[in-house]
Amino acid sequence: MKASDLAKIIQTIKEGDNRPLKIIFERYSAYCIKPLLRKTDCSEDEAKDIFIEAVMNFREKILVGKVTKDTPVKSYMYQTCWNMWLKRSKKGRKFESVSDSERFFERYMYDEDIQEYDPIVSREILEEKELKHKNMLKASTQGLQELDEKCRKILTYFILDGLSMKEIAKRMGFANANVAKTSKSRCYKKWVKKVHQLYEGK
Numbered sequence: 001m002k003a004s005d006l007a008k009i010i011q012t013i014k015e016g017d018n019r020p021l022k023i024i025f026e027r028y029s030a031y032c033i034k035p036l037l038r039k040t041d042c043s044e045d046e047a048k049d050i051f052i053e054a055v056m057n058f059r060e061k062i063l064v065g066k067v068t069k070d071t072p073v074k075s076y077m078y079q080t081c082w083n084m085w086l087k088r089s090k091k092g093r094k095f096e097s098v099s100d101s102e103r104f105f106e107r108y109m110y111d112e113d114i115q116e117y118d119p120i121v122s123r124e125i126l127e128e129k130e131l132k133h134k135n136m137l138k139a140s141t142q143g144l145q146e147l148d149e150k151c152r153k154i155l156t157y158f159i160l161d162g163l164s165m166k167e168i169a170k171r172m173g174f175a176n177a178n179v180a181k182t183s184k185s186r187c188y189k190k191w192v193k194k195v196h197q198l199y200e201g202k
Contacts, residue, residue, distance in 0.1 A: 001027070007069035013062050024055050024073070031074050032081035040085055050088070054080040136199055143194035151187035158184055 009020040029051055036047040057080055061067040067076070144152060150172075157163040157171060165177035165184070174180045 001073045003069040006071065006073060010062050010067065010069065013059060018059065021055055021059060024058060024077070025051075028074060028077040031078045035078065036081060036085055042085060042088075046088075050081050050084045051077075053084055057084075136195075139195045139198035143191055143198055146194055147187065147190060150183075151190060154180070154184050154187050155191060 009023065012020050032051040032054055033044070033047045036042055036050065037044060042050070054077055058067060058073075058076065144155060147155070154168060154172065157168045163171070165180040168184065169175070169177050169180035172180065172183075174183065
């Protein structure tokens with residue numbers, strides 16, 4: 001979007017007319033919805049809800065002066081949508097107990113700098129964050145594959161399938177949920193260590 005066109009949109013919205021938001025909806029929905037559907041497990045309705053929230057965020061930032069005619073709108077919408085999904089995703093994860101290693105991995109995986117974001121980001125910063133996330137996902141997948149079969153199954157049941165310790169114990173043939181929890185914690189620590197080593201290239 002040209003700076004002059006964005007300047008007109010900003011001025012119109014500041015005057016109380018929200019009709020220009022229709023332009024944002026029509027022009028930039030693909031930069032939010034399609035990547036979310038392709039890269040995450042959210043539904044189409046969830047992706048649309050996130051995009052609507054992002055547009056409302058765009059309007060609010062205009063009103064407080066944080067969106068200017070020089071703001072890269074495409075990058076803004078992509079980054080805002082992505083971070084809104086990350087926040088929703090993290091809030092939706094339910095761990096029965098969170099060890100220190102799991103807290104570390106949560107911070108490492110999701111990057112607090114991305115979650116508590118400043119939407120006015122340069123293309124270089126956006127690309128750097130996207131690359132960091134891709135590398136972490138690659139390291140996570142590879143790290144999981146390099147674990148022994150028992151740990152792979154436990155972590156797959158726990159992280160990907162969202163099973164409870166009781167359900168995992170039943171599937172793995174453990175005596176009870178406590179045994180499953182102990183095994184999960186041990187495997188999680190191994191995974192975190194591997195992911196960290198792979199990500200850092202050590």
